[in-house]
Amino acid sequence: MARYDEIGVGYALGRRTDPRWLAPVLDALAGARSVVDVGSGTGSYEPPSRRVVAVEPSAEMIRQRPAGAAPVVRAVAEALPFGSSAFDAALAVLTVHHWPDWRRGLTELRRVSRRQVVLAYDTRLHNDFWLVREYVPEVAALERSRPSAHDIAEFLGASSVAELPVPWDFTDGVFPAYWRRPAAYLDPAVRRSCSALAQTPPDAVARGMARLRADLASGRWQENHADLLTLPEWDAGFRLIVS
Template sequence: MTARYDEIGVGYAQGRRTDPRWFEPVVSALGSAVSVLDVGSGTGSYEPPARDVVAVEPSAEMIRQRPAGAAPVVRAVAEALPFPSGRFDAALAVLTVHHWPDWRAGLAELRRVSSRQVVLAYDTALHSEFWFVREYVPEVAALEASRPSAPEIAEFLGAASVRPLPVPWDFTDGVFPAYWRRPEAYLDPVVQRSCSALAQTSPEAVSRGVARLRDDLASGRWRENHAELLDLPEWDAGFRLIVA
């Protein structure tokens, strides 16, 4: 993941901003944990305040974008955490497990170093059914099929709870399906770069899909085909908050 995000993570912080509607449930899921390890922390978007947080991030580019005052960060990978067993009350992993080369080894490490594991992941099958994938860039589905899905992660951890986190229509964290009701956003190269699913898909396939979307927006075809979405306040894109 290191080299990948050193390349595709440039400008990441521009499109990926903390949304309080996810921040509150993520922090609440940590319970009474005082010491927290944030694994695959990226820019630290969902690191809790008023706790003893240590971040782990392999990408120098992502570390560079961490804001002043962010938690101290150790450059390491999830599969080999440089901490003794039981060091932390809780381990946090927000939208990162699908990037780990050996996700099972990474989750085993989370269990080794912490008493509680809080993982935000997504159901890859639901992501593959997203209209942007299904109708415009179907090549993304092959990438999603190669990634661990939230049900697999929950089963591996022996989860105590799995909570759906719907995506509000005006979501500020630019995850891939964030613009499900604002399709014009996918025409923006900054938005495309901040979505790893697009950044890791063939540029030719993305360009073709974006061109078709542009045409469908101009003709009104997209609104016609997706009229049922236009009044929804939120939508379930498959994101799941897993606690073990």
């Protein structure tokens, strides 16, 4: 996907595998000897000790895949270059919302695999995140244009949908990863790793960050969100869908 050739620079530094999400992904793939990882990015949640083939359209993301990562094919989800039922399972981690034709992409996942494991999120809950609600409301329009986890689960006829809460010290810098560490969003490198912010007009993000910086300095953010500061994890809407 061409946009990640632009916004994906340095992505691997901010988006590091967190074992607390890797474990349920591996459980969902149990018994699958062959896996196609569609929209693989840098391969953060690819299962070890399996035959894995990655699919990724962005040259920039492919460049950041670590040594020893699964072989990668440059292609798009909507036109997978594999035969029917070529894999035991298809994995798609936080990628479906980027696909221009997500229904066609999911249809391709079903065609090439006997099981589909998709990590997606509830766009409504993302839009209720304090960073969107109070500082960068422009993100909401982008999120409303994306398929939500329940849309994906319904289309796939999912057999299970599991909540994946975000720990307060999460290492994978997804958009709401810093829900209890708000100062992190003032770092441009952190924002570049969040597609929702990277794809929002820079002037809107700059205005929001100026307000956040002021509220952190005054203590207003801490006062308004004192309830978050003692939580070990928070539901930002991430869902692991299996069909």
